[in-house]
Amino acid sequence: MRDYKLATGVVDGAEQPLLLLDGAVYTLGEVLGAHAPASLLDVFRDWARFDGLIAQATPAGPGRDPATVEYRTPIAMPPKVICVGTNYRDHLAEMKVTTLPVFPYSFMRPYTSLAAHGEAIHLPQLPKMVDWEAELGIVIGTSVGPGSGVDPADAIAGYTVINDVSARDWIQSRPHVGIDWVMQKAWDRFQPTGPWITPARCVADPQNLAIELRVNDVTKQKSNTSSMIFGAIDIVRHLSSIMTLEPGDLIATGTPAGVGFGRTPPESIRPGDRITVTIEGLGQLENTFV
Structure with missing residues (x-):
């Protein structure tokens, strides 16, 4: 399983979950398709499944420079x-x-x-x-x-x-x-x-x-x-x-x-x-x- 990191940021004017893979940033939608979760909180609510899916996914395209992303708090409203x-x-x-x-x-x-x-x-x-x-x-x-x-x-x-x-x-x-x-x-x-x-x-x-x-x-x-x-x-x-x-x-x-x-x-x-x-x-x- 590949190593990666998760974040939340603004891409194309929308706040969405992000993936850092091999030094490039992708949206989870670009990696998991139409069924990608809408937030990182949703990812962690089904963590075992999404960790496996993300680690085995192959993103399309070159990705983005992490320095160009406008970040948000990773989980905006954690339960605690x-x-x-x-x-x-x-x-x-x-x-x-x-x-x-x-x-x-x-x-x-x-x-x-x-x-x-x-x-x-x-x-x-x-x-x-x-x-x-x-x-x-x-x-x-x-x-x-x-x-x-x-x-x-x-x-x-x-x-x-x-x-x-x-x-x-x-x-x-x-x-x-x-x-x-x-x-x-x-x-x-x-x-x-x-x-x-x-x-x-x-x-x-x-x-x-x-x-x-x-x-x-x-x-x-x-x-x-x-x-x-x-x-x-x-x-x-x-x-x-x-x-x-x-x-x-x-x-x-x-x-x-x-x-x-x-x-x-x-x-x-x-x-x-x-x-x-x-x-x-x-x-x-x-x-x-x-």
Whole structure:
């Protein structure tokens, strides 16, 4: 079966699922014909069948240059967006967290927080300490939940690139009840994602991928997913013991050290900043903040 990547973008004026094959971009319609699904969510809802069909298909024509495509968020309205925090030991240290978590520490985010590769992200007026976080993303392809009997590893359809943007203002002034995750994480367009989703079978080891974030070409984060406290499968196992994970669900897995808030003096995203997240084998996500 051939390796490929999936995205969503605008071709001929229409938003549609895209395929990256041998360095060229095709629409799924050009590869699968009239019966191609209308969205990537539809692809992941029948993942086993479509993965086989796409991997064996032979596209007609030369395809497109990936640099010429206007991308959209890969899955516009996933059933759930779940984020895991404090999942790299070095990031815990820079955030002055002294106790290792005994399970993946997670929260949920609205899909309105998603943004596309290449999209200009408008900084909201209220928070003044907006930060970056490079993260590996998981895409679910098979429902898995309490008592389902599904192996968590089999539920993972693919991996993607995420920038988990955070408003840090409410960490310093948090009340005793804890951090207001909505005020920190739920702002519109605060989770750029993509542009590509790489099938899990095309990723030899998700726990051995170089991950890097640059701000205006200056490296701020440089690590490897081998430094995660809880790996991708452990995260899916934990979350699926609580709730049913569904096809198309998106999970962010935490960030390594190098965030702006942990620096001396602290740094934050400013208008005009261009932030690039690269994960080995998965691609590059870039956004300018305005």
